[in-house]
Amino acid sequence: MSFIKNVKRVAVIGGGPCGVATVKALLKEKSFDKVVAFERRQNTGGLWNYYNETYDDQKLDVPSVDPHTNLQTPFKVSKDNYVWPSAIYELLDTNVPYKIMEYHDFHFPKDSPIFPLKSSVLEYIQAYSKEVEDKVQFNTNVVDVSLTPESKYSITYRNVVDSTEGGVKESQESQHSDKVEEFDAVLIAAGHYDQPFVPDRPGLKEYSEKYPGSVSHAKSYKHPRQFKNVQGNILIIGNSASGSDLAYQLATGLHRPIYKSARSKSQLPAGSSEFIKTVGDVESVDPETKDVKLVDGTVIPNVERILYATGYLRHFPFLRSFNESETPFITNGSRVERLYRQCLSYDHPTLSFIALPRYILPTRISEAQASWLAKVYSGKIPLPSKETMIKEEEKLIKEKGTGAAFHNLFYPEDVFYSLAFNKEIETVPGWEDALVPCRWTEEELLYRANATPMKEAFIEYKEKTGKLATTLEELEEGVGYKPDPIDRSEFPHLKNLN
Template identity: 30%
Template sequence: MSDSPPIAYATGVVRPRRILVIGGGPTGLVTHRNLTQRGSFDRVELVERRDDVGGAWYLDQPIADPNDGTVIKVTNKPRWPSPAYPGLVGNVLPHFLSYSGHPSFPETKDPKQPFPSLWETHAYLRGFAKPFVENGSIRLNMEVVKVEEQDEGKGWKITMKDWNDGKEGKVVEEFWDAVVVANGWYDTPLWPDTEGVDILKEAGLAKHAKWWRGQYGFGYEGKKVLVVGNANSGNDMAAQLSTVVKSPVYQSVRRPNFPGFPALADEKIQKVAPVLRYTLSPDADSQGSDSEGRITAELTDGTKITGIDLVFFGTGYKHRADFVRILDVTNPTTEGSQNLVPITADEVQPHRVPSLHRHILYAHNPSLAFIGSTLAYTPFTIADLGSTWLTLAWLGEIPYPQTPSDRLAYERERLSSIEQLRSQFETPSTLYSYNVLAGHEQTYGIMLKEDVVQARPELKDVLPEWSDDRTKLREAMFKTKVQSLEYTKELRKRQGGVIEGA
């Protein structure tokens, strides 16, 4: 721990010297690089609980090199599985996945399928992280259990389990001046509050996209299924299931496909209304009867779908960071004891990591930061830009509001604008939420980059340019994705089989 506090409460200015980054996915890796190479801190380290970097792009099973089929990574069954699945192909083009100041993300070998695969994306991230793993500033198999704010600006106490030593995990405690939480979005599945969902879960008949591993080898053949949701996960599951299950696949949707979540029309997939409630047949066993499944889905339009075997939910995730415990600003520390509370909680509505200035700095103690607290069309480049901004803010090169109230102004304005936007719709899209940048992404990027360039003009041409032209190029990806899906579908037909991930 540093000899002096990293925060001066009189001015609210943070000057940390020792910084810990939590999470070795795309956001954590670029944050670690930017703090290390664009900063001048005494010590920067990253800890990752799994045995490899990559976050969601690191699959929890052996990965074969697509060039020769050799297995390049063999691990024991992990404790924290990725939501990825074999054959996953992304929806973001290489141009928008390339980190600044690093070799560009390589183009795919097939120009008609320009979106990188799971393997290609993971390979890029591993290559990016390699020098930091080798020099020891990235530590693997380190599970963060608690992050506890210390009083009087004395930094953060970190409790971890070191899984490099023994099967039980060795408990380790460390103190750091500042912490960046980059733990991603895929730990906590979001289930709808539809009546009967809990009954399906208890019966083992509800499956969330977090645990989707493809359509083969899990007994889905010939089943009657319902998929809930028509964003990326829901569309992928419906398309892949349609090749093996009883036709049609029912796909429950609230509104037509948003352009950002491309999907092909398929006669084997029948779009239906939202589900009002689920019920189970009382006379069927947990696996369903031989003749038909035991689930009935009653829809909001009054129709019923009976005999369903399984329901798949592509309903998203909640960003949680309950392991981060902060001093309760509503009930301050008394009599020398700390009153610590989780920073995220179900009571916080709308759901978010609360009290963040520009989605990054914790307003009540700016020695805590979050990178990746938002959902963006181009998360790699947003994380690159945001963590560069954070680096310069902690160096004192970028000013930010000096009081908690002033730092909270950004959140107040953002919440107000989202509330106004949602009020215009009877059933507003979940894309109109505090955590989703959506149409605000360009404005957000311009705002952060202006600060960065004012402090470091030399970074102007290093970081991506956020502009109308860039936004048009990004939006054109949606049409390109549809074309690539059509190409892959036709290729599958010509080959007389299934191309995984298509």
């Protein structure tokens, strides 16, 4: 066990929901001389900042399997004003109840729908962010993070303005030239909804080239109206949250058959429609006939549009020097490698990642991780030996493999994960005077355990009444839904937390 010492200047990359929670945790630790966050957008909120760009506006490589290319660029909307593409779409509401999306002791309005709309989530996050906005450098794109000979971090960043083409290229104007600062520690809260993953299939590239715009990704989806003039069949590939939701929106919005290719059963909530035709995995695409052949031999004829909802590649272009080293964070883009607790680099312990796992509640996880890291970097919580940290990662690889599932934390794993951080945080004298992460009450666990059937009941209630339910009582009266009780034996900590 060893303590990290002499961390005084700390940088946070990202000013979204997880970035601002990280800034708060660092500031409330009262141990650092400088804490600054770099955010390429013009305000807080991260990907919840919705802008109605369409699929025609975004470049997409088909296939898209290389995490080391940098495809995403911002849209110019006015002079020196740029919008970075977001995975948010127009009719989005959340797929988890707001009660378990909340930061510690900071609540949504009481009359909020159980599953709030995207605009409400943005307002909530930006309200939470107000007290740390002065620590965020907005319209600032980080282009490089490198290790110095003194084991500091050299961060190169530039303004998101016209002369940098939105932060993409170095400016020749002195007032907007690249700037470089050194920091003792870096916490990356940049999210992982940036680089679309479009897996290859025989004939797909030729199909995309022959019919430009025929292949798109969920990141460019905004509304069913984008597909209103499509005459042939529409195929969605992917069966997780976005694939299921987009299939439901297109089926109910266009009132026509929508094919959805699913390799496995989804563990996330979705609406149902007789127009959704769930089929198996895709084997190949015929660019001459537009036929799509499935692995079971079935052929879907005349597929005019293919919409991929296959997730994203892990992609941090500013870590180029690390990824080109003998110990890279990113190899094939399926996961971030060489991390302790999916969070802290055991090769470079003063470099960490916030909210990398999938299927988590980012606000809760970010508070737990950031509070723990703030205490690690202020020398209050020791780290185990590098060998121990490596063995823990190897154990996780044996359990989950080296693919994208490595980062999966389904309930109740996500709860146990955050509670493990809490347990160490609470060993530090005076821990309650700093940022206190969420602690999981029995009511919150009830909402977490029942999030999927609760959302399905919410959708059913909306279809039946035209209203958005704000209480469980409404769901029970309207559609007969009652959540299943949790198994208290799984959570012996409850008696200490209620």
